[in-house]
Amino acid sequence: MLLGFKLTAIYEAINHTRVIFYFYCKNHCFSAAGPLFRSPCELLPVGTGHPVQAMLKSFTILSGCASRGTTGLPEEVHIINLRGHAHEGPDNSSAKVDLHLKPIQSMLHHQKPLVFVLSSLQPLIWNVKTENLALRIQHTFYVSLGSQVRFKPENFSLFTRIQQETFPHGNEQLLNWAQKKYRAVTSFSELKMTQDIYIKVGEDPLSSDTCKIDSKFLSLNYLGSYKEPQTSKGCVLSVPHKDKEVHIIELQAPNASSAFQVDVIVDLRPLKEGTWVHRDVVLLLKCAKSVNWVVKVHNVTGNVHVVASDTVTVGSQAPVSKTPKQYLPSGPQALIQWASDIGHSPVTSYTSTPVANHFNIRLREPDVVESLESKLPPELAILRDSSPLPDAGTPLRRSGLPFPFLTTGGMPPLEHLPYEPDEPEIVLNVDLSVQCKNERMVVSIDKQSLQASGFTNASLTLQDPQCKATVNATHYTLETPLTGCQTARFTLEDSTLYINSVSILSGNQETSAPRIVQEPPRQPVNNMTFNMELYDSLPINNPVRQNFFTVSQNQKVFVEITSTASDPELGFTIISCFISHDSNPSMSSGYTLIETVCPTDASVTYYPQFPVHPTKMDKKTFSFIFDSTFKVSLLFLHCEMSLCSKSSQRNLNLPQCLSPMENCDSLSLDNIMAMMMNKKVSTQRLVVVDDFSHITVVYVLDTPVVVGIAFAAFVIGALLTAALWFIYAHTGETAGTQPVQKSQPASENSSTGHSIGSMQSTPCSSSSTA
DSSP states (O other): OEEEEEEEEEEOSSOTTEEEEEEEEEEEOOOTTOOTTOSSOOOEEOOTTSSEEEEEEEEEOSEEEEBSTTTTSSSEEEEEEEESOOOOOGGGOOEEEEEEEEEOTTOSSBOSOEEEEEEOSSOEEEEEEESSBOSSOOEEEEEETTOEEEEOGGGSOSOEEEEEEOOOSSHHHHHHHHHHHHSOOSEEEEEESOSEEEEEESOOTTSBSSOOOBTTOOBTTEEEEEEEEOOOEEEEOSOOOSSEEEEEEEEEESSSSOOSOEEEEEEEEESSTTOOEEOEEEEEEEESSOEEEEEEEOSEESOEEEEESSEEEEOSSSOEEEEOSOOOOSSHHHHHHHHHHTTOOSOOEEEEEEEOSEEEEEEOOHHHHSHHHHHOOGGGGGGTTOOOOOOTTOEEBTTBOSSOOOOSSSSOOGGGSOOOTTSOOEEOOOOEEEEEOSSEEEEEEEHHHHHHTTOOSOEEEOSSTTSBOEEOSSEEEEEEETTSTTOEEEEOSSEEEEEEEEEEEOSSSOOOOOOOOOOOOOOOGGGOOEEEEEESSOOSSOOOOOSSEEEOTTOEEEEEEEEOOOSTTEEEEEEEEEEESSSOTTSOOSEEEEETTEEOSTTOEEEOOOOSSOOSOEEEEEEEEOOOOOOOSEEEEEEEEEEEESSSSOOTTOOBOOOTTTSTTOOOHHHHHHHHTTEEEEEEEEEEOSOGGGOOOOOOOOHHHHHHHHHHHHHHHHHHHHHHHHHHHHHHHHHHHSOOOOOOOHHHHHHHHHHHHHHHHOHHHHHHHO
16 A cells, blocks of 8 residues: 655634644555556556557458549549448447548549448448548438438538438449449448548549459558557556656567568547647657657647657647657666656656557546546645645745635635735744554654744644644654544545644634735726737747738638736636628628637637646637638638636626537526626738738738828928918018019000019919929
């Protein structure tokens, strides 16, 4: 029985004379994957609990054919005939088969309508996963009775027809059924029951004119994938840390026969499907044969670094740093020591496998990694996120504990309790220890250190006041059986927790009654601001922001909205988002992404908030596929947000925060009205381009800039007018002092005299004409 302990000190905010230490002992029960903190590594057969699982993946087909007979026809026709049965899913649900579709190598994008005939001996759920297939194309799926077809709308056509049929069981009969219906068939594949089928769509011009089933048919375009678990030995050396994990894999050969360099896939993703994990991961990969390590990272944020004995290829869009072709020693102890020497410690796991070409590494989510704190029941929330006793000289104040004090109701959090800032700090520096034994717990507290902290003639008891400490010349000692002195016992998933507390009451100080002081005011709601940014990739590592976000048709756009709320209980809910050609958010638009909290566009995907660094800002991220019918180059994304309370108890008369994935079907009129009363709007521009290779920047002026230009033009005009008046005034005086020529008789040259008189009366006009 492995026992551990943890200490949490609480200085009561209402009473200066009492300190309570909560302590616990934990009885661990580990799985067969190997005990924690094992050093050196003792190799044992790995079980399903081991974080690294080795597989041998193969691709094959029983029989089939391919043809170019549908080249002149409106549809491609692909037939899949599955043989055998698969195990049903949980709750007796239908087995699932993933159908992976992508164009053949000679085709970048596939545009033609597809017809799939999916025959199986049992009802199946066909999960269609596509790559580079055009949207808005009519596709048809014929499935066996009771089967279903599922796909993600953002990467497959919404114009899909699904029809259940009773198929003939024989290959030739099934082929004839499809040929009578569509005149020709593009491909036919007979496969053993599998969970993954890979079909490359498109008519290969090198194929035959007609599809004739052949038992020796083999093509890389039509394959089923089969995985067989491989026996491995390994050890787990440390608890998976919430911030970093180090995994070592030592492989002897990727297969039993090939003499060529082949790919070995390492698939890294969270243990729980559909979740995200923030973790720094280091992979040390060694193989005795020459291989190419292909690392695929899914739903993991953080730094992933790969050190390998051979070449390394990154098979996903996630950022991965690599150090290939490194000399790595052989054997578990040498590899573990080598990792420690270069700073990659502590090592999480070591795995040794004779033959495999596929490794699955599963990362536990933070709530699984922090198994103890996260599994505490609500009544033990006081122990969450706790830290050991403070260092010597660290002051403990009534307003600032070394850990957050969480409560479940009745009493407000300790940091919100009233306090007076001018009260003296009390320094707590107590030496104590806890011994966890098989049947009892023993707490020992140094008497001198307790007196130095101001507790003379102290009285120490456990949770039960009848369990008092024994005193000698140097120490106070308290002892309790695991079931005595009101020790609380909690059974967790992999351990049993025994919790008790030590209450220290000083006898030389008077107890002061609690005083009520008004709680510091919260940040006003009207001071909250929102910031919305657009990116072309998931904004994990602070990507560069663009002044004008350019977007093209069918491009994925990532939207990140943050608020400046300093109150951790204050959050926000995205009420609506829509795209309009009008910069005024009050003008309605038919292109809506989110409406009344819930997504209305099928391509909208929400992402969890990644707590990379502690921050007071609440952040929400979602993406959508840009599919606009507007014929203008400048559009505006308007999003309405409503402030809300994260707590179940209403805060500042705000509505409770809503999740778009959980509350879409349960919105009430009260929720909607409360959100509308506290909504704010953010707007971002979208510059639409046809092709990123020919981007034309459209310069758009804000309203303040336009006003500034107009004002500057007015000032310049006024100055010019003043200058002209100045010139006129000075030129007029000069002309008035000049001698006037004697005019000739009007009878001689009356027209000339009229002209001169006109020029004298308007000197500015004369000057300007000249």
